[in-house]
Amino acid sequence: VPAFYLLDTPVTAQDYRPFVASGAWRDPAFRLPDAPSPQRPTDWERQVRHPNRPGWGVDWWDAGAFCAWASTTGRLPSGGQQVSLPSAAMWEAAARGPKGDPFPWGKDEDTGQGDMARAAYDWEPTGAGPLRGPPSVGAFPCGHRGRLMDLTGNVWEWTASPWSEDRSSDSVDGRQLSGADPRVVRGGSLGNQFRGPHAAESHRQAPELPVGK
Numbered sequence: 001v002p003a004f005y006l007l008d009t010p011v012t013a014q015d016y017r018p019f020v021a022s023g024a025w026r027d028p029a030f031r032l033p034d035a036p037s038p039q040r041p042t043d044w045e046r047q048v049r050h051p052n053r054p055g056w057g058v059d060w061w062d063a064g065a066f067c068a069w070a071s072t073t074g075r076l077p078s079g080g081q082q083v084s085l086p087s088a089a090m091w092e093a094a095a096r097g098p099k100g101d102p103f104p105w106g107k108d109e110d111t112g113q114g115d116m117a118r119a120a121y122d123w124e125p126t127g128a129g130p131l132r133g134p135p136s137v138g139a140f141p142c143g144h145r146g147r148l149m150d151l152t153g154n155v156w157e158w159t160a161s162p163w164s165e166d167r168s169s170d171s172v173d174g175r176q177l178s179g180a181d182p183r184v185v186r187g188g189s190l191g192n193q194f195r196g197p198h199a200a201e202s203h204r205q206a207p208e209l210p211v212g213k
Contacts, residue, residue, distance in 0.1 A: 001093045001171070006086060007076060008147045009137040010157060011066070014051035016058075018075065019066050020044065030068040034179045035061040042210055052136040056155045060085075060183050060207035063158045064175065088161035088170040088184040088202065095151040095186075095199035102198055104145040104152055118143030119153030119197045120190045134190050143197070152197035156185040156211040163204040174207075183207050 019025050025038050041047060042057025058066070063085060070076045070083040086094070095104050105118055120135050138149045145151055162174045163182040174183055182204040188197065189212065205211060 001087075001089050004086065004090050005081060006090070006094045006148065009149045010054035010155060011076075012051060012137055013047045013053055013055050015076065016041065016055040016066060017048055017051070018073075019069050024069045025062065025065065027065075027069075030065040030072075031061065032064060032175060032179075035065070036179075036208055038062055038065065039210065042212070046133070050133060050136070053134050054137055054150065054155045056134060056212055057210040058158075059210045060158050060174075060205070061179075064160075085158055085160040087173065088159040088167070088186060091157065091159050091186045092170070092199055094148060095145065097145055102200070103143075104148070104197075104199060105143050119150075119188075121153035121188045121197060150187075151199070152187050152201070154187070154190055156189045156203070156205070157187045158205075158211060159184045159186055167202070179207060181207070185211055 020040060024030060025040070031038070039059060039062060041055055041062075044057075047053070047055060047057075067083045067085060076083055096102070097104070101107050103118075117140065119140055134154045137154075138144075140150070140153070143150075143152060160174050161172050161184045162169045163184050164170075170184065174181065183206075185203050185205045186201065188201055188203075191212070
């Protein structure tokens with residue numbers, strides 16, 4: 001995997017808000033030629049009331065348009081590079097760290113409450129019922145990889161890569177492929193009963209379907 005920069009948190013509602021408020025989300029200049037009509041994020045009016053929560057309910061096309069817009073506005077730190085979705089291989093490299101650990105926090109996987117103290121996945125606070133929205137970014141510091149937060153749980157995260165069962169396309173830039181191809185999402189989510197918070201956890205998603213929490 002070549003050297004790359006990765007934003008230290010998932011994109012928050014506060015990050016995404018000027019993209020919507022300025023009307024840039026509708027601007028064809030930021031969208032790929034075969035992109036379908038743009039969509040506002042799911043339940044956006046409620047999302048903006050929680051600016052430090054990760055944004056969700058965004059499809060692959062709109063996530064890419066946001067990156068293109070962010071490249072021109074300097075809204076996100078990028079080390080002077082073009083902002084784009086990471087490939088699945090980049091995402092996993094960041095989650096594993098330089099030693100190739102199985103979890104963002106290292107090698108050990110505690111069970112039960114230990115796991116859930118490190119990431120918001122399949123998570124229901126005792127006696128409080130299910131969460132109505134994702135926690136604020138950084139709410140699980142025991143699960144951080146250095147400065148990188150929320151690499152597992154909370155909300156699914158889009159990558160640039162098309163899906164393949166054998167993961168042979170994890171380094172491929174999906175922007176060069178057909179719009180019909182499923183894309184790779186990573187990290188699991190708050191409401192997802194997935195196999196655990198492993199850095200290799202991967203899922204397929206149609207690009208026109210928004211990812212959720």
